[in-house]
Amino acid sequence: MRPTLLTLSLALGLGIAGPTLAQTAAPSQPPLTALTKDSGTPMPAEQKRVHFDHAELHIAVTPDTRSIAASATLTFGALEATDVLMVDLDRNLPVSAISVDGQPLPASAWSNPEGRLRIQLPHAVAKGGKVSVTIAYGGKPHVAKMAPWDGGFVWSHTKDGQPWVGSAVEGEGCDLFWPCIDQPDGKPDLVDLYVNVPKPLVAPGNGVLVGVSDEGKTRTYHWRAKHPTTYAISINVGPYKELAGEYKSRYGNTIPLQYWYLAGEDAQAKALFAEFPRMLDFFEAKIGPYPWGDEKMGVVETPYKGMEHQTINAYGNQYAKNGGGFDDLLQHEFAHEWFGNQMTNANWDDMWLHEGFATLMQPLYAQYLDGDSTYYGWLNRLRIMVENHHPVVSGTPRTEEAVYEDARGGPGQDIYNKGALMLESLHRLIGERAFYDSIRLLVYGRPDPKPGNFAPQYRTSADFMRIVNQVTGKDYDWFFKVYLYQAALPKLDAKRHGDTLDLAWQAPNNLPFPMPVDVQVNDTVQTVPMTDGHGSLAVPAGALVTIDPHSKLLRDEPRLTEFVQWMKQQRKSAKP
Template structure:
């Protein structure tokens, strides 16, 4: 889900969100700097010189003041010699003090004028040396204007007036509430998160609950998570009730299931919780072992739509029913445990690796419940939302805004998923799912304990597909990933001859096979040079691509989209 533009934005033609969450009046805040608002891009040289070993975060949340008081002890090891730490933290969270290796640092040794915190170290680190930096800071974290798409903190309250708080920072980055390396490759190896909240509020978090301690009117929850994606570390506070169970995986391990929900939603919450085992088993059957089985499959009800927070997925779909037999939002966010949290994109330019695969899991899952009709219904909705404004991949390092605001935006969801559907038809199920597995785990034979979270980029996936399929499919990816426009299939019928010709953008080679049904027989045209011909009897019924294998330009879709733009905008929407 995008920074959080959820996959359903690709599917939906609705123009606004009908939200049920009551929100607290928001104070005026200074704007974010361009540095803080931006996430990703080319990583500064200073950040490439260190490895992020550990983050110990202490965050006290005061819902009444919409404020946090925090400290972060960050441990880095030097990949190469360096005398500086370069971190990211919103300057609107003022820093009161910094210590390095336990010793106070003079104020002149650090600065944070625009949200890029530069700490001059008292000693130069040699390769392999470690350093511990503690940053003390506090203030009102940036308030989300429209979480999760325009992110930050959401200060809300339940129907009976109790505080209900959530964070969603994918688009703007982790630096909205803790000092971090705001880049996809900035993941720490381990995070210990201590969240202090007023009693009797509860604070579900990432990973495993290590302990809960009381101190007067407050309670502190200590969570520990391994290799969390930076934007997937989250704050959740509310008067939650909890559902728990254990799931025995097909791989032999036992996985804790936990769902934190609001009182008054128990019947709906139990129904949603009952979906957990089926979703988990399906994903393990199709992809492989749940990556965080030694932690939990966790979900928390949030005052915003949703987000793939590692092992504590945000859920705000209000238990909607759509006739599919499953909750699409929960299923999408859960897929990100594999595509996003286990396999993390190396750069925002590779974000389609998160979203296209997680989106493709919805038609696959629907097929397992509803058969082929459910599968193709999802693909059809996706096809109507393809925009073709920009290539899915630019081929250069990008920020989040460049991808979503000035680039492919929603096409990394639906168009990417449709491309995966076509790829699967081209190389077959065996090669497709084997490639998917190697992408996610870095190996073809994943089992609990024999893999760890890792990074991947577009080139990695192309290389995997080529190796697994035994074919050079660069032509396929060159058109679908690196061109904005879809290929066109020119179909001409003259007398007893049917002629087909691919017209790919910039005349790129595109030898995509095409199936043609003539009456009851299906013929496959290899289209080796982008062209093919078939003899068809006069009067025969001819259907090109009868099984909808091809992602291609369709005039009827363009006409529909143009017509839709001319219709009055709806004031309410049943979907986001």
């Protein structure tokens, strides 16, 4: 998803970086309709009647005019009888022709007033039948104001003035440049993407390169990808150089590695490329096999920060150093190959399943590389950024933008930071084995994933709760009901009465919260069970007492709240 603000922030995590220097300002353009602007609006009945089998997309990119000329042949299987097809497409990309199963339709057979293209079929399709529709369209695709936080195309140029183009459409959705079902569960089974670009430009894409055809002044790159996340299908055009290699997986397969970068960056590009095998090995050891091993681990340099475009992750971090020994933005986006692309939230309301897990992988990776100091440093920075304005999960369907917008009750950055810290508290609570066993079931749908024996998963928060209970043999719903479905964090009240330390949890709405608490008394750590949310411990007079000495607990801590408020005031006062 959009990079966590931590990867883009000031040292104390309270500033937000702007777009990369290569981006150019968005020109005046027609506004998006409300339907196109919000990805994940309620799916109409017409879309529920079909399964998306195949998308064949032909897109000619003309940087000089910032336009595309395109056609899309979409094949659907009928889950129920239907005489209508409905796909999402920005109405600012006019449709010039449509045919069904090779037969042209009159213009009166389709309409697209608000960005949902309705096609009346000449004949009804029976349940179990197939139908193929070809849509010719084109124009000037919506230009992002600040990709990837604001979706659209980025028309830019390299330092020597050559065209440099990228798409990033997560928030507004795939319908910004191709006709799709703009839902998390709207993935086609297979996509063939043909991108035509002027020579000598290169067009890296999702999946496997099937071939490149020479067409005089232009070239067409044909890419093929299985089960791509809809917003993760991407357009990338530039005068790229390429690094290529292989990774011998611990699962026995060989995974191609590819990185497309700009000229003049050879040393930096090689250093970044050298991180690929180490990242892959970490994720395969911790989580399981790379989901797209028969395609590639691909990265392309983009004129915006980044995005988890399946097998062709966008990277625009400009080789920034952070003192951690790895590129945290690249690692975050790569985590989404598991948490987002392989395991996809069934609705945007459960978006923390993408971002919480992907964010947690950064402190865990830092710990693997450099030990506990960097690990705890990461956790502390995440904790400073938790806001607790709204619950992480509302329990009702949401659009993608609504999840990010505070004014609409969205949790915003808490899906990253609070989600990660909540997961790490769970990790410490249920233990290493149960935690990773639960993740494997969530991501792969089975406990023994191997290349070729699993399929992509659509998941909800309730699915993860059920899986954790199944793996542990205990009921941890109380844990999730507080951390996911309440805005405020639980508070831990601690009082000493003579030689006794009394502890009591205060969970929002008086919910049960039997979270065990570690207490260090002098040199000894003891665990207080807190079965009913209360517990006590004998503490000798004069003993030094530390509650939660290893920072396992995500809880309300006034000292942090005061610090964050102070920092915000300092920044406000510093503004001219």
